Amino acid sequence: MSLRPPEPTVRDVGEFGLIAAITEGLGPTASVPVSVGDDCAVLAPTGRLAVSTDAMIEDVHFKRVWSSAHDVGRKAVASAMADVEAMGARPLGLVVSASLPKDLPASWARELTAGIRAEAELCGAQLVGGDITSGDKIGIVCTVFGDLEGRTPTLRCGAVPGQVVAYIGNLGMAEAGLTVLRRGFRSPAAVVNAHRVPAPPYGQGIVASEAGAGAMIDCSDGLVADLRHIAEASGVVIALETDALQVAEPQKTVAAAIGGAEPLDFILRGGDDHALLATFAPGRVPAGWTVIGGVAAADGTPGVLVDGRPWDADGGWTHF
The missing domain is CATH 3.90.650.10 (PurM-like C-terminal domain)
Incomplete structure:
Protein backbone atom coordinates (compact mmCIF):
# COMPACT_ATOMS: atom_id res chain seq x y z
CA MET A 1 0.00 0.00 0.00
CA SER A 2 1.41 3.36 -1.03
CA LEU A 3 0.51 6.67 0.48
CA ARG A 4 0.32 9.68 -1.78
CA PRO A 5 2.10 12.77 -0.50
CA PRO A 6 -0.30 15.57 0.41
CA GLU A 7 -1.12 17.95 -2.42
CA PRO A 8 0.81 21.22 -2.14
CA THR A 9 -1.21 24.18 -0.90
CA VAL A 10 -0.80 27.84 -1.75
CA ARG A 11 1.06 28.18 1.57
CA ASP A 12 3.56 25.59 0.34
CA VAL A 13 4.04 27.30 -3.03
CA GLY A 14 4.23 30.77 -1.51
CA GLU A 15 3.22 34.19 -2.81
CA PHE A 16 6.07 34.59 -5.27
CA GLY A 17 5.78 31.04 -6.51
CA LEU A 18 2.11 31.69 -7.28
CA ILE A 19 2.92 34.98 -8.99
CA ALA A 20 5.53 33.26 -11.14
CA ALA A 21 3.01 30.60 -12.17
CA ILE A 22 0.31 33.17 -12.88
CA THR A 23 2.50 35.44 -15.00
CA GLU A 24 4.41 32.78 -16.93
CA GLY A 25 4.55 33.68 -20.61
CA LEU A 26 3.09 37.16 -20.18
CA GLY A 27 5.02 40.03 -21.70
CA PRO A 28 4.79 43.38 -23.47
CA THR A 29 2.70 43.99 -26.57
CA ALA A 30 1.99 47.05 -28.69
CA SER A 31 -0.98 47.99 -26.50
CA VAL A 32 0.75 46.94 -23.24
CA PRO A 33 4.35 48.19 -23.54
CA VAL A 34 5.07 47.43 -19.87
CA SER A 35 3.46 44.24 -18.61
CA VAL A 36 3.97 42.22 -15.42
CA GLY A 37 7.15 42.49 -13.38
CA ASP A 38 7.28 46.22 -12.60
CA ASP A 39 5.46 48.27 -9.99
CA CYS A 40 2.83 49.19 -12.59
CA ALA A 41 1.82 48.03 -16.01
CA VAL A 42 1.68 50.64 -18.75
CA LEU A 43 -1.13 50.60 -21.28
CA ALA A 44 -1.08 52.38 -24.63
CA PRO A 45 -4.68 52.88 -25.73
CA THR A 46 -5.46 54.72 -28.94
CA GLY A 47 -8.36 56.58 -27.31
CA ARG A 48 -9.85 57.27 -23.90
CA LEU A 49 -9.92 54.47 -21.32
CA ALA A 50 -13.04 52.88 -19.88
CA VAL A 51 -12.32 51.41 -16.43
CA SER A 52 -14.45 49.17 -14.22
CA THR A 53 -13.99 46.77 -11.33
CA ASP A 54 -15.94 43.78 -10.13
CA ALA A 55 -15.62 41.50 -7.10
CA MET A 56 -16.46 37.82 -6.75
CA ILE A 57 -16.63 36.31 -3.27
CA GLU A 58 -16.89 32.63 -2.45
CA ASP A 59 -20.39 31.59 -1.28
CA VAL A 60 -21.81 34.88 -2.58
CA HIS A 61 -21.06 34.69 -6.31
CA PHE A 62 -19.88 31.11 -6.60
CA LYS A 63 -19.46 27.87 -4.65
CA ARG A 64 -16.57 25.47 -5.12
CA VAL A 65 -19.00 22.53 -4.98
CA TRP A 66 -20.79 24.00 -8.02
CA SER A 67 -17.99 25.41 -10.14
CA SER A 68 -14.48 24.42 -11.09
CA ALA A 69 -11.59 26.80 -10.49
CA HIS A 70 -11.38 27.32 -14.26
CA ASP A 71 -15.07 28.29 -14.32
CA VAL A 72 -14.56 30.77 -11.49
CA GLY A 73 -11.64 32.41 -13.26
CA ARG A 74 -13.59 32.80 -16.48
CA LYS A 75 -16.63 34.15 -14.67
CA ALA A 76 -14.57 36.73 -12.79
CA VAL A 77 -13.24 38.18 -16.04
CA ALA A 78 -16.51 37.91 -17.98
CA SER A 79 -18.59 39.69 -15.35
CA ALA A 80 -16.13 42.58 -15.22
CA MET A 81 -15.37 42.86 -18.91
CA ALA A 82 -19.07 42.99 -19.80
CA ASP A 83 -19.06 46.52 -18.36
CA VAL A 84 -16.36 47.52 -20.84
CA GLU A 85 -18.52 46.14 -23.64
CA ALA A 86 -21.49 48.16 -22.38
CA MET A 87 -19.53 51.39 -22.84
CA GLY A 88 -18.73 50.56 -26.46
CA ALA A 89 -15.04 50.01 -25.68
CA ARG A 90 -12.64 47.32 -26.83
CA PRO A 91 -11.28 45.09 -24.02
CA LEU A 92 -7.63 45.97 -23.49
CA GLY A 93 -6.25 44.73 -20.18
CA LEU A 94 -7.04 43.66 -16.63
CA VAL A 95 -5.46 43.41 -13.21
CA VAL A 96 -6.63 40.77 -10.75
CA SER A 97 -6.38 40.77 -6.97
CA ALA A 98 -7.04 37.47 -5.23
CA SER A 99 -7.54 36.54 -1.59
CA LEU A 100 -6.86 32.82 -1.09
CA PRO A 101 -7.07 30.56 1.98
CA LYS A 102 -3.65 29.24 3.00
CA ASP A 103 -4.82 25.63 2.79
CA LEU A 104 -6.25 26.01 -0.74
CA PRO A 105 -4.71 23.40 -3.05
CA ALA A 106 -2.14 25.02 -5.30
CA SER A 107 -3.69 23.16 -8.24
CA TRP A 108 -6.95 25.06 -7.65
CA ALA A 109 -5.10 28.36 -7.81
CA ARG A 110 -3.37 27.33 -11.04
CA GLU A 111 -6.70 26.35 -12.62
CA LEU A 112 -8.18 29.67 -11.51
CA THR A 113 -5.35 31.44 -13.30
CA ALA A 114 -5.88 29.34 -16.41
CA GLY A 115 -9.55 30.34 -16.45
CA ILE A 116 -8.69 34.02 -16.03
CA ARG A 117 -6.23 33.91 -18.89
CA ALA A 118 -8.60 31.90 -21.11
CA GLU A 119 -11.43 34.41 -20.75
CA ALA A 120 -9.04 37.32 -21.21
CA GLU A 121 -7.84 35.78 -24.46
CA LEU A 122 -11.44 35.16 -25.56
CA CYS A 123 -12.37 38.83 -25.19
CA GLY A 124 -9.07 40.14 -26.56
CA ALA A 125 -7.61 41.54 -23.33
CA GLN A 126 -4.32 40.86 -21.55
CA LEU A 127 -3.67 40.12 -17.89
CA VAL A 128 -1.16 42.83 -16.91
CA GLY A 129 -0.83 42.55 -13.13
CA GLY A 130 -2.51 42.07 -9.78
CA ASP A 131 -2.01 41.14 -6.16
CA ILE A 132 -2.31 38.07 -3.92
CA THR A 133 -3.15 37.95 -0.23
CA SER A 134 -4.46 35.36 2.22
CA GLY A 135 -8.00 35.21 3.56
CA ASP A 136 -10.59 32.90 5.05
CA LYS A 137 -12.50 32.60 1.76
CA ILE A 138 -11.66 33.04 -1.88
CA GLY A 139 -12.14 36.57 -3.14
CA ILE A 140 -11.31 37.81 -6.63
CA VAL A 141 -11.37 41.42 -7.78
CA CYS A 142 -10.94 42.18 -11.48
CA THR A 143 -10.21 45.71 -12.61
CA VAL A 144 -10.62 45.98 -16.35
CA PHE A 145 -9.62 48.52 -18.97
CA GLY A 146 -11.18 49.17 -22.36
CA ASP A 147 -10.06 51.33 -25.26
CA LEU A 148 -12.73 53.60 -26.71
CA GLU A 149 -10.57 54.09 -29.81
CA GLY A 150 -11.97 57.54 -30.48
CA ARG A 151 -15.61 56.58 -29.96
CA THR A 152 -17.91 58.44 -27.59
CA PRO A 153 -18.83 56.20 -24.62
CA THR A 154 -22.38 54.89 -24.66
CA LEU A 155 -23.97 55.77 -21.32
Missing part, protein backbone atom coordinates in the same frame (compact mmCIF):
# COMPACT_ATOMS: atom_id res chain seq x y z
CA ARG A 156 -27.14 54.73 -19.51
CA CYS A 157 -28.59 58.23 -19.80
CA GLY A 158 -28.93 58.41 -23.58
CA ALA A 159 -32.33 56.79 -24.17
CA VAL A 160 -34.85 59.12 -25.83
CA PRO A 161 -38.54 58.72 -26.68
CA GLY A 162 -39.12 57.04 -30.00
CA GLN A 163 -36.18 54.66 -29.75
CA VAL A 164 -36.57 50.90 -29.53
CA VAL A 165 -35.01 48.65 -26.88
CA ALA A 166 -33.05 45.58 -27.96
CA TYR A 167 -30.74 42.97 -26.49
CA ILE A 168 -28.12 40.46 -27.52
CA GLY A 169 -26.88 37.50 -25.47
CA ASN A 170 -28.59 35.25 -22.94
CA LEU A 171 -31.43 36.31 -20.65
CA GLY A 172 -32.49 34.32 -17.59
CA MET A 173 -30.34 31.29 -18.31
CA ALA A 174 -27.99 31.84 -15.37
CA GLU A 175 -30.93 32.35 -13.01
CA ALA A 176 -32.45 29.05 -14.12
CA GLY A 177 -29.06 27.42 -13.57
CA LEU A 178 -28.76 28.88 -10.09
CA THR A 179 -32.23 27.57 -9.29
CA VAL A 180 -31.16 24.07 -10.34
CA LEU A 181 -27.88 24.17 -8.41
CA ARG A 182 -29.57 25.35 -5.22
CA ARG A 183 -31.72 22.23 -5.35
CA GLY A 184 -28.72 19.96 -5.64
CA PHE A 185 -29.05 19.09 -9.33
CA ARG A 186 -26.69 19.56 -12.27
CA SER A 187 -28.99 19.64 -15.28
CA PRO A 188 -30.17 20.89 -17.72
CA ALA A 189 -26.53 21.50 -18.63
CA ALA A 190 -27.29 24.60 -20.70
CA VAL A 191 -28.59 26.60 -17.73
CA VAL A 192 -26.07 25.22 -15.23
CA ASN A 193 -23.20 26.14 -17.54
CA ALA A 194 -24.70 29.60 -18.05
CA HIS A 195 -24.50 30.19 -14.30
CA ARG A 196 -20.98 28.80 -14.02
CA VAL A 197 -19.55 30.73 -16.97
CA PRO A 198 -21.57 33.63 -18.42
CA ALA A 199 -21.12 34.44 -22.10
CA PRO A 200 -21.07 38.20 -22.73
CA PRO A 201 -21.51 38.96 -26.45
CA TYR A 202 -17.95 40.21 -26.92
CA GLY A 203 -17.56 42.72 -29.73
CA GLN A 204 -21.23 43.70 -29.78
CA GLY A 205 -20.70 46.76 -27.60
CA ILE A 206 -18.67 48.32 -30.40
CA VAL A 207 -21.26 47.18 -32.95
CA ALA A 208 -24.00 48.91 -30.95
CA SER A 209 -21.94 52.06 -30.51
CA GLU A 210 -21.21 52.31 -34.22
CA ALA A 211 -24.93 51.77 -34.94
CA GLY A 212 -25.68 54.88 -32.87
CA ALA A 213 -26.97 53.28 -29.67
CA GLY A 214 -28.51 55.89 -27.39
CA ALA A 215 -28.07 54.06 -24.09
CA MET A 216 -26.51 50.73 -23.21
CA ILE A 217 -26.03 48.56 -20.12
CA ASP A 218 -24.61 45.20 -19.12
CA CYS A 219 -27.55 43.04 -18.00
CA SER A 220 -26.17 41.76 -14.70
CA ASP A 221 -28.92 42.57 -12.19
CA GLY A 222 -31.88 41.30 -14.21
CA LEU A 223 -33.75 42.44 -17.32
CA VAL A 224 -36.36 44.64 -15.66
CA ALA A 225 -33.92 45.94 -13.04
CA ASP A 226 -31.37 46.96 -15.66
CA LEU A 227 -33.97 48.49 -17.96
CA ARG A 228 -35.05 50.51 -14.94
CA HIS A 229 -31.47 51.74 -14.54
CA ILE A 230 -31.60 53.08 -18.11
CA ALA A 231 -35.08 54.55 -17.65
CA GLU A 232 -34.16 56.39 -14.47
CA ALA A 233 -30.84 57.65 -15.81
CA SER A 234 -32.52 58.87 -19.01
CA GLY A 235 -35.74 60.19 -17.44
CA VAL A 236 -37.97 58.04 -19.65
CA VAL A 237 -40.38 55.13 -19.55
CA ILE A 238 -39.34 51.86 -21.15
CA ALA A 239 -42.20 49.68 -22.36
CA LEU A 240 -41.19 46.01 -22.40
CA GLU A 241 -43.22 43.56 -24.49
CA THR A 242 -42.91 40.02 -23.14
CA ASP A 243 -44.20 38.50 -26.39
CA ALA A 244 -40.84 39.47 -27.88
CA LEU A 245 -38.92 37.44 -25.29
CA GLN A 246 -38.01 33.89 -26.21
CA VAL A 247 -38.13 31.39 -23.35
CA ALA A 248 -35.60 28.62 -23.95
CA GLU A 249 -36.60 24.98 -23.59
CA PRO A 250 -34.20 24.39 -20.65
CA GLN A 251 -35.87 27.27 -18.80
CA LYS A 252 -39.26 25.65 -19.36
CA THR A 253 -37.86 22.34 -18.12
CA VAL A 254 -36.58 23.90 -14.90
CA ALA A 255 -39.81 25.80 -14.28
CA ALA A 256 -41.86 22.62 -14.65
CA ALA A 257 -39.49 20.63 -12.44
CA ILE A 258 -39.77 23.04 -9.52
CA GLY A 259 -43.54 22.99 -9.41
CA GLY A 260 -44.93 24.85 -12.35
CA ALA A 261 -43.15 28.17 -11.91
CA GLU A 262 -43.46 30.77 -14.64
CA PRO A 263 -40.38 30.36 -16.88
CA LEU A 264 -40.65 33.98 -18.01
CA ASP A 265 -39.73 35.01 -14.46
CA PHE A 266 -36.21 33.71 -15.01
CA ILE A 267 -35.85 36.26 -17.81
CA LEU A 268 -37.57 39.19 -16.11
CA ARG A 269 -35.91 38.85 -12.70
CA GLY A 270 -32.73 36.87 -13.23
CA GLY A 271 -29.31 38.44 -13.61
CA ASP A 272 -25.74 37.25 -14.13
CA ASP A 273 -26.04 36.51 -17.86
CA HIS A 274 -24.27 39.70 -18.93
CA ALA A 275 -26.25 40.23 -22.10
CA LEU A 276 -26.20 43.75 -23.54
CA LEU A 277 -29.29 45.96 -23.51
CA ALA A 278 -29.37 49.07 -25.67
CA THR A 279 -31.68 51.61 -27.27
CA PHE A 280 -31.58 52.44 -30.97
CA ALA A 281 -33.38 54.56 -33.51
CA PRO A 282 -35.90 52.40 -35.40
CA GLY A 283 -34.19 50.85 -38.39
CA ARG A 284 -30.72 51.09 -36.81
CA VAL A 285 -30.83 47.88 -34.77
CA PRO A 286 -27.76 45.76 -35.62
CA ALA A 287 -28.05 42.23 -36.96
CA GLY A 288 -28.40 39.63 -34.23
CA TRP A 289 -30.08 41.99 -31.75
CA THR A 290 -33.71 41.36 -30.73
CA VAL A 291 -36.15 44.25 -30.24
CA ILE A 292 -38.16 43.81 -27.03
CA GLY A 293 -39.81 47.18 -26.48
CA GLY A 294 -39.66 50.91 -26.88
CA VAL A 295 -38.87 54.18 -25.15
CA ALA A 296 -41.56 56.73 -24.30
CA ALA A 297 -41.68 60.06 -22.52
CA ALA A 298 -42.23 59.92 -18.77
CA ASP A 299 -45.32 61.84 -17.71
CA GLY A 300 -44.41 61.19 -14.10
CA THR A 301 -41.82 58.91 -12.57
CA PRO A 302 -39.42 57.21 -14.99
CA GLY A 303 -39.60 53.44 -14.93
CA VAL A 304 -40.49 50.24 -16.75
CA LEU A 305 -43.83 49.02 -18.03
CA VAL A 306 -44.21 45.30 -18.61
CA ASP A 307 -46.96 44.65 -21.16
CA GLY A 308 -48.35 48.09 -20.43
CA ARG A 309 -48.38 47.80 -16.64
CA PRO A 310 -45.96 49.19 -14.06
CA TRP A 311 -43.55 46.56 -12.79
CA ASP A 312 -43.93 46.51 -9.02
CA ALA A 313 -42.81 42.94 -8.25
CA ASP A 314 -39.59 42.13 -6.48
CA GLY A 315 -36.75 41.08 -8.70
CA GLY A 316 -33.23 41.85 -9.76
CA TRP A 317 -30.02 41.30 -7.87
CA THR A 318 -28.96 43.54 -4.99
CA HIS A 319 -26.29 42.81 -2.40
CA PHE A 320 -28.10 44.12 0.69
Whole structure:
Protein backbone atom coordinates (compact mmCIF):
# COMPACT_ATOMS: atom_id res chain seq x y z
CA MET A 1 0.00 0.00 0.00
CA SER A 2 1.41 3.36 -1.03
CA LEU A 3 0.51 6.67 0.48
CA ARG A 4 0.32 9.68 -1.78
CA PRO A 5 2.10 12.77 -0.50
CA PRO A 6 -0.30 15.57 0.41
CA GLU A 7 -1.12 17.95 -2.42
CA PRO A 8 0.81 21.22 -2.14
CA THR A 9 -1.21 24.18 -0.90
CA VAL A 10 -0.80 27.84 -1.75
CA ARG A 11 1.06 28.18 1.57
CA ASP A 12 3.56 25.59 0.34
CA VAL A 13 4.04 27.30 -3.03
CA GLY A 14 4.23 30.77 -1.51
CA GLU A 15 3.22 34.19 -2.81
CA PHE A 16 6.07 34.59 -5.27
CA GLY A 17 5.78 31.04 -6.51
CA LEU A 18 2.11 31.69 -7.28
CA ILE A 19 2.92 34.98 -8.99
CA ALA A 20 5.53 33.26 -11.14
CA ALA A 21 3.01 30.60 -12.17
CA ILE A 22 0.31 33.17 -12.88
CA THR A 23 2.50 35.44 -15.00
CA GLU A 24 4.41 32.78 -16.93
CA GLY A 25 4.55 33.68 -20.61
CA LEU A 26 3.09 37.16 -20.18
CA GLY A 27 5.02 40.03 -21.70
CA PRO A 28 4.79 43.38 -23.47
CA THR A 29 2.70 43.99 -26.57
CA ALA A 30 1.99 47.05 -28.69
CA SER A 31 -0.98 47.99 -26.50
CA VAL A 32 0.75 46.94 -23.24
CA PRO A 33 4.35 48.19 -23.54
CA VAL A 34 5.07 47.43 -19.87
CA SER A 35 3.46 44.24 -18.61
CA VAL A 36 3.97 42.22 -15.42
CA GLY A 37 7.15 42.49 -13.38
CA ASP A 38 7.28 46.22 -12.60
CA ASP A 39 5.46 48.27 -9.99
CA CYS A 40 2.83 49.19 -12.59
CA ALA A 41 1.82 48.03 -16.01
CA VAL A 42 1.68 50.64 -18.75
CA LEU A 43 -1.13 50.60 -21.28
CA ALA A 44 -1.08 52.38 -24.63
CA PRO A 45 -4.68 52.88 -25.73
CA THR A 46 -5.46 54.72 -28.94
CA GLY A 47 -8.36 56.58 -27.31
CA ARG A 48 -9.85 57.27 -23.90
CA LEU A 49 -9.92 54.47 -21.32
CA ALA A 50 -13.04 52.88 -19.88
CA VAL A 51 -12.32 51.41 -16.43
CA SER A 52 -14.45 49.17 -14.22
CA THR A 53 -13.99 46.77 -11.33
CA ASP A 54 -15.94 43.78 -10.13
CA ALA A 55 -15.62 41.50 -7.10
CA MET A 56 -16.46 37.82 -6.75
CA ILE A 57 -16.63 36.31 -3.27
CA GLU A 58 -16.89 32.63 -2.45
CA ASP A 59 -20.39 31.59 -1.28
CA VAL A 60 -21.81 34.88 -2.58
CA HIS A 61 -21.06 34.69 -6.31
CA PHE A 62 -19.88 31.11 -6.60
CA LYS A 63 -19.46 27.87 -4.65
CA ARG A 64 -16.57 25.47 -5.12
CA VAL A 65 -19.00 22.53 -4.98
CA TRP A 66 -20.79 24.00 -8.02
CA SER A 67 -17.99 25.41 -10.14
CA SER A 68 -14.48 24.42 -11.09
CA ALA A 69 -11.59 26.80 -10.49
CA HIS A 70 -11.38 27.32 -14.26
CA ASP A 71 -15.07 28.29 -14.32
CA VAL A 72 -14.56 30.77 -11.49
CA GLY A 73 -11.64 32.41 -13.26
CA ARG A 74 -13.59 32.80 -16.48
CA LYS A 75 -16.63 34.15 -14.67
CA ALA A 76 -14.57 36.73 -12.79
CA VAL A 77 -13.24 38.18 -16.04
CA ALA A 78 -16.51 37.91 -17.98
CA SER A 79 -18.59 39.69 -15.35
CA ALA A 80 -16.13 42.58 -15.22
CA MET A 81 -15.37 42.86 -18.91
CA ALA A 82 -19.07 42.99 -19.80
CA ASP A 83 -19.06 46.52 -18.36
CA VAL A 84 -16.36 47.52 -20.84
CA GLU A 85 -18.52 46.14 -23.64
CA ALA A 86 -21.49 48.16 -22.38
CA MET A 87 -19.53 51.39 -22.84
CA GLY A 88 -18.73 50.56 -26.46
CA ALA A 89 -15.04 50.01 -25.68
CA ARG A 90 -12.64 47.32 -26.83
CA PRO A 91 -11.28 45.09 -24.02
CA LEU A 92 -7.63 45.97 -23.49
CA GLY A 93 -6.25 44.73 -20.18
CA LEU A 94 -7.04 43.66 -16.63
CA VAL A 95 -5.46 43.41 -13.21
CA VAL A 96 -6.63 40.77 -10.75
CA SER A 97 -6.38 40.77 -6.97
CA ALA A 98 -7.04 37.47 -5.23
CA SER A 99 -7.54 36.54 -1.59
CA LEU A 100 -6.86 32.82 -1.09
CA PRO A 101 -7.07 30.56 1.98
CA LYS A 102 -3.65 29.24 3.00
CA ASP A 103 -4.82 25.63 2.79
CA LEU A 104 -6.25 26.01 -0.74
CA PRO A 105 -4.71 23.40 -3.05
CA ALA A 106 -2.14 25.02 -5.30
CA SER A 107 -3.69 23.16 -8.24
CA TRP A 108 -6.95 25.06 -7.65
CA ALA A 109 -5.10 28.36 -7.81
CA ARG A 110 -3.37 27.33 -11.04
CA GLU A 111 -6.70 26.35 -12.62
CA LEU A 112 -8.18 29.67 -11.51
CA THR A 113 -5.35 31.44 -13.30
CA ALA A 114 -5.88 29.34 -16.41
CA GLY A 115 -9.55 30.34 -16.45
CA ILE A 116 -8.69 34.02 -16.03
CA ARG A 117 -6.23 33.91 -18.89
CA ALA A 118 -8.60 31.90 -21.11
CA GLU A 119 -11.43 34.41 -20.75
CA ALA A 120 -9.04 37.32 -21.21
CA GLU A 121 -7.84 35.78 -24.46
CA LEU A 122 -11.44 35.16 -25.56
CA CYS A 123 -12.37 38.83 -25.19
CA GLY A 124 -9.07 40.14 -26.56
CA ALA A 125 -7.61 41.54 -23.33
CA GLN A 126 -4.32 40.86 -21.55
CA LEU A 127 -3.67 40.12 -17.89
CA VAL A 128 -1.16 42.83 -16.91
CA GLY A 129 -0.83 42.55 -13.13
CA GLY A 130 -2.51 42.07 -9.78
CA ASP A 131 -2.01 41.14 -6.16
CA ILE A 132 -2.31 38.07 -3.92
CA THR A 133 -3.15 37.95 -0.23
CA SER A 134 -4.46 35.36 2.22
CA GLY A 135 -8.00 35.21 3.56
CA ASP A 136 -10.59 32.90 5.05
CA LYS A 137 -12.50 32.60 1.76
CA ILE A 138 -11.66 33.04 -1.88
CA GLY A 139 -12.14 36.57 -3.14
CA ILE A 140 -11.31 37.81 -6.63
CA VAL A 141 -11.37 41.42 -7.78
CA CYS A 142 -10.94 42.18 -11.48
CA THR A 143 -10.21 45.71 -12.61
CA VAL A 144 -10.62 45.98 -16.35
CA PHE A 145 -9.62 48.52 -18.97
CA GLY A 146 -11.18 49.17 -22.36
CA ASP A 147 -10.06 51.33 -25.26
CA LEU A 148 -12.73 53.60 -26.71
CA GLU A 149 -10.57 54.09 -29.81
CA GLY A 150 -11.97 57.54 -30.48
CA ARG A 151 -15.61 56.58 -29.96
CA THR A 152 -17.91 58.44 -27.59
CA PRO A 153 -18.83 56.20 -24.62
CA THR A 154 -22.38 54.89 -24.66
CA LEU A 155 -23.97 55.77 -21.32
CA ARG A 156 -27.14 54.73 -19.51
CA CYS A 157 -28.59 58.23 -19.80
CA GLY A 158 -28.93 58.41 -23.58
CA ALA A 159 -32.33 56.79 -24.17
CA VAL A 160 -34.85 59.12 -25.83
CA PRO A 161 -38.54 58.72 -26.68
CA GLY A 162 -39.12 57.04 -30.00
CA GLN A 163 -36.18 54.66 -29.75
CA VAL A 164 -36.57 50.90 -29.53
CA VAL A 165 -35.01 48.65 -26.88
CA ALA A 166 -33.05 45.58 -27.96
CA TYR A 167 -30.74 42.97 -26.49
CA ILE A 168 -28.12 40.46 -27.52
CA GLY A 169 -26.88 37.50 -25.47
CA ASN A 170 -28.59 35.25 -22.94
CA LEU A 171 -31.43 36.31 -20.65
CA GLY A 172 -32.49 34.32 -17.59
CA MET A 173 -30.34 31.29 -18.31
CA ALA A 174 -27.99 31.84 -15.37
CA GLU A 175 -30.93 32.35 -13.01
CA ALA A 176 -32.45 29.05 -14.12
CA GLY A 177 -29.06 27.42 -13.57
CA LEU A 178 -28.76 28.88 -10.09
CA THR A 179 -32.23 27.57 -9.29
CA VAL A 180 -31.16 24.07 -10.34
CA LEU A 181 -27.88 24.17 -8.41
CA ARG A 182 -29.57 25.35 -5.22
CA ARG A 183 -31.72 22.23 -5.35
CA GLY A 184 -28.72 19.96 -5.64
CA PHE A 185 -29.05 19.09 -9.33
CA ARG A 186 -26.69 19.56 -12.27
CA SER A 187 -28.99 19.64 -15.28
CA PRO A 188 -30.17 20.89 -17.72
CA ALA A 189 -26.53 21.50 -18.63
CA ALA A 190 -27.29 24.60 -20.70
CA VAL A 191 -28.59 26.60 -17.73
CA VAL A 192 -26.07 25.22 -15.23
CA ASN A 193 -23.20 26.14 -17.54
CA ALA A 194 -24.70 29.60 -18.05
CA HIS A 195 -24.50 30.19 -14.30
CA ARG A 196 -20.98 28.80 -14.02
CA VAL A 197 -19.55 30.73 -16.97
CA PRO A 198 -21.57 33.63 -18.42
CA ALA A 199 -21.12 34.44 -22.10
CA PRO A 200 -21.07 38.20 -22.73
CA PRO A 201 -21.51 38.96 -26.45
CA TYR A 202 -17.95 40.21 -26.92
CA GLY A 203 -17.56 42.72 -29.73
CA GLN A 204 -21.23 43.70 -29.78
CA GLY A 205 -20.70 46.76 -27.60
CA ILE A 206 -18.67 48.32 -30.40
CA VAL A 207 -21.26 47.18 -32.95
CA ALA A 208 -24.00 48.91 -30.95
CA SER A 209 -21.94 52.06 -30.51
CA GLU A 210 -21.21 52.31 -34.22
CA ALA A 211 -24.93 51.77 -34.94
CA GLY A 212 -25.68 54.88 -32.87
CA ALA A 213 -26.97 53.28 -29.67
CA GLY A 214 -28.51 55.89 -27.39
CA ALA A 215 -28.07 54.06 -24.09
CA MET A 216 -26.51 50.73 -23.21
CA ILE A 217 -26.03 48.56 -20.12
CA ASP A 218 -24.61 45.20 -19.12
CA CYS A 219 -27.55 43.04 -18.00
CA SER A 220 -26.17 41.76 -14.70
CA ASP A 221 -28.92 42.57 -12.19
CA GLY A 222 -31.88 41.30 -14.21
CA LEU A 223 -33.75 42.44 -17.32
CA VAL A 224 -36.36 44.64 -15.66
CA ALA A 225 -33.92 45.94 -13.04
CA ASP A 226 -31.37 46.96 -15.66
CA LEU A 227 -33.97 48.49 -17.96
CA ARG A 228 -35.05 50.51 -14.94
CA HIS A 229 -31.47 51.74 -14.54
CA ILE A 230 -31.60 53.08 -18.11
CA ALA A 231 -35.08 54.55 -17.65
CA GLU A 232 -34.16 56.39 -14.47
CA ALA A 233 -30.84 57.65 -15.81
CA SER A 234 -32.52 58.87 -19.01
CA GLY A 235 -35.74 60.19 -17.44
CA VAL A 236 -37.97 58.04 -19.65
CA VAL A 237 -40.38 55.13 -19.55
CA ILE A 238 -39.34 51.86 -21.15
CA ALA A 239 -42.20 49.68 -22.36
CA LEU A 240 -41.19 46.01 -22.40
CA GLU A 241 -43.22 43.56 -24.49
CA THR A 242 -42.91 40.02 -23.14
CA ASP A 243 -44.20 38.50 -26.39
CA ALA A 244 -40.84 39.47 -27.88
CA LEU A 245 -38.92 37.44 -25.29
CA GLN A 246 -38.01 33.89 -26.21
CA VAL A 247 -38.13 31.39 -23.35
CA ALA A 248 -35.60 28.62 -23.95
CA GLU A 249 -36.60 24.98 -23.59
CA PRO A 250 -34.20 24.39 -20.65
CA GLN A 251 -35.87 27.27 -18.80
CA LYS A 252 -39.26 25.65 -19.36
CA THR A 253 -37.86 22.34 -18.12
CA VAL A 254 -36.58 23.90 -14.90
CA ALA A 255 -39.81 25.80 -14.28
CA ALA A 256 -41.86 22.62 -14.65
CA ALA A 257 -39.49 20.63 -12.44
CA ILE A 258 -39.77 23.04 -9.52
CA GLY A 259 -43.54 22.99 -9.41
CA GLY A 260 -44.93 24.85 -12.35
CA ALA A 261 -43.15 28.17 -11.91
CA GLU A 262 -43.46 30.77 -14.64
CA PRO A 263 -40.38 30.36 -16.88
CA LEU A 264 -40.65 33.98 -18.01
CA ASP A 265 -39.73 35.01 -14.46
CA PHE A 266 -36.21 33.71 -15.01
CA ILE A 267 -35.85 36.26 -17.81
CA LEU A 268 -37.57 39.19 -16.11
CA ARG A 269 -35.91 38.85 -12.70
CA GLY A 270 -32.73 36.87 -13.23
CA GLY A 271 -29.31 38.44 -13.61
CA ASP A 272 -25.74 37.25 -14.13
CA ASP A 273 -26.04 36.51 -17.86
CA HIS A 274 -24.27 39.70 -18.93
CA ALA A 275 -26.25 40.23 -22.10
CA LEU A 276 -26.20 43.75 -23.54
CA LEU A 277 -29.29 45.96 -23.51
CA ALA A 278 -29.37 49.07 -25.67
CA THR A 279 -31.68 51.61 -27.27
CA PHE A 280 -31.58 52.44 -30.97
CA ALA A 281 -33.38 54.56 -33.51
CA PRO A 282 -35.90 52.40 -35.40
CA GLY A 283 -34.19 50.85 -38.39
CA ARG A 284 -30.72 51.09 -36.81
CA VAL A 285 -30.83 47.88 -34.77
CA PRO A 286 -27.76 45.76 -35.62
CA ALA A 287 -28.05 42.23 -36.96
CA GLY A 288 -28.40 39.63 -34.23
CA TRP A 289 -30.08 41.99 -31.75
CA THR A 290 -33.71 41.36 -30.73
CA VAL A 291 -36.15 44.25 -30.24
CA ILE A 292 -38.16 43.81 -27.03
CA GLY A 293 -39.81 47.18 -26.48
CA GLY A 294 -39.66 50.91 -26.88
CA VAL A 295 -38.87 54.18 -25.15
CA ALA A 296 -41.56 56.73 -24.30
CA ALA A 297 -41.68 60.06 -22.52
CA ALA A 298 -42.23 59.92 -18.77
CA ASP A 299 -45.32 61.84 -17.71
CA GLY A 300 -44.41 61.19 -14.10
CA THR A 301 -41.82 58.91 -12.57
CA PRO A 302 -39.42 57.21 -14.99
CA GLY A 303 -39.60 53.44 -14.93
CA VAL A 304 -40.49 50.24 -16.75
CA LEU A 305 -43.83 49.02 -18.03
CA VAL A 306 -44.21 45.30 -18.61
CA ASP A 307 -46.96 44.65 -21.16
CA GLY A 308 -48.35 48.09 -20.43
CA ARG A 309 -48.38 47.80 -16.64
CA PRO A 310 -45.96 49.19 -14.06
CA TRP A 311 -43.55 46.56 -12.79
CA ASP A 312 -43.93 46.51 -9.02
CA ALA A 313 -42.81 42.94 -8.25
CA ASP A 314 -39.59 42.13 -6.48
CA GLY A 315 -36.75 41.08 -8.70
CA GLY A 316 -33.23 41.85 -9.76
CA TRP A 317 -30.02 41.30 -7.87
CA THR A 318 -28.96 43.54 -4.99
CA HIS A 319 -26.29 42.81 -2.40
CA PHE A 320 -28.10 44.12 0.69
